[in-house]
Amino acid sequence: MIEKWHQLVSSRNPEGLNALLSDNVVLHSPVVHTPVQGKQMVSLYLHAAFHTFLTDSFTYVRELNSEFDHVLEFQAEIDGLIVNGVDMIRFDSNGQIVDFKVMVRPLKAMNLIHQKMGMMLEKLKPS
Amino acid sequence: MIEKWHQLVSSRNPEGLNALLSDNVVLHSPVVHTPVQGKQMVSLYLHAAFHTFLTDSFTYVRELNSEFDHVLEFQAEIDGLIVNGVDMIRFDSNGQIVDFKVMVRPLKAMNLIHQKMGMMLEKLKPS
Numbered sequence: 001m002i003e004k005w006h007q008l009v010s011s012r013n014p015e016g017l018n019a020l021l022s023d024n025v026v027l028h029s030p031v032v033h034t035p036v037q038g039k040q041m042v043s044l045y046l047h048a049a050f051h052t053f054l055t056d057s058f059t060y061v062r063e064l065n066s067e068f069d070h071v072l073e074f075q076a077e078i079d080g081l082i083v084n085g086v087d088m089i090r091f092d093s094n095g096q097i098v099d100f101k102v103m104v105r106p107l108k109a110m111n112l113i114h115q116k117m118g119m120m121l122e123k124l125k126p127s
Numbered sequence: 128m129i130e131k132w133h134q135l136v137s138s139r140n141p142e143g144l145n146a147l148l149s150d151n152v153v154l155h156s157p158v159v160h161t162p163v164q165g166k167q168m169v170s171l172y173l174h175a176a177f178h179t180f181l182t183d184s185f186t187y188v189r190e191l192n193s194e195f196d197h198v199l200e201f202q203a204e205i206d207g208l209i210v211n212g213v214d215m216i217r218f219d220s221n222g223q224i225v226d227f228k229v230m231v232r233p234l235k236a237m238n239l240i241h242q243k244m245g246m247m248l249e250k251l252k253p254s
């Protein structure tokens with residue numbers, strides 16, 4: 001299950017993302033408390049995240065796995081700033097993602113991500 | 128190894144913390160990029176964190192374990208704000224903590240923690 005996520009990230013290509021998301025998937029952003037609900041909105045956010053986070057330097061540096069839960073720690077350089085964070089991904093028994101939580105550090109990186117994700121979401125949003 | 132950490136947190140009592148830290152332990156704060164180095168400084172930070180984070184409502188809500196690495200997701204209400212985060216703890220083969228990383232979300236919680244940890248460190252700092 002988590003291998004499919006790794007394939008998407010390695011390819012830097014979010015095609016195939018939708019097939020991996022449960023209809024009722026919930027996303028918890030690093031910045032905002034209120035979760036993002038449902039496949040359509042979560043897909044939009046994850047597409048924006050692919051464009052924002054997945055610079056050439058993006059790499060997973062630590063990974064812990066259990067049956068349904070995975071924690072993937074990443075590091076990336078974005079606009080000259082080191083962004084360190086975790087993707088916390090929960091799958092259901094059908095192999096689809098039901099919960100996706102992201103945290104980032106330090107504060108400067110959180111502010112940069114806040115700003116860049118906002119611009120990217122604006123750009124990707126269906127008009 | 129991680130059981131000892133859980134005991135400390137459950138007791139809300141940082142005594143016994145120093146015995147759990149390697150001399151060369153490194154702490155990565157959620158707020159600042161530059162790590163905190165060495166047992167004395169890391170102990171000071173973790174004492175401040177005990178006083179800041181461990182309100183009655185503090186609880187671990189998800190935990191992933193491997194041989195030396197542990198990720199403990201927590202949730203706490205602090206000053207009326209929900210603080211969600213992870214403790215990422217690495218032990219050495221002697222059962223001592225060599226690396227301790229904390230991330231928090233959302234942004235409002237990060238700002239609150241930044242402010243409260245600053246005040247607590249000021250208070251606990253040997254004069």
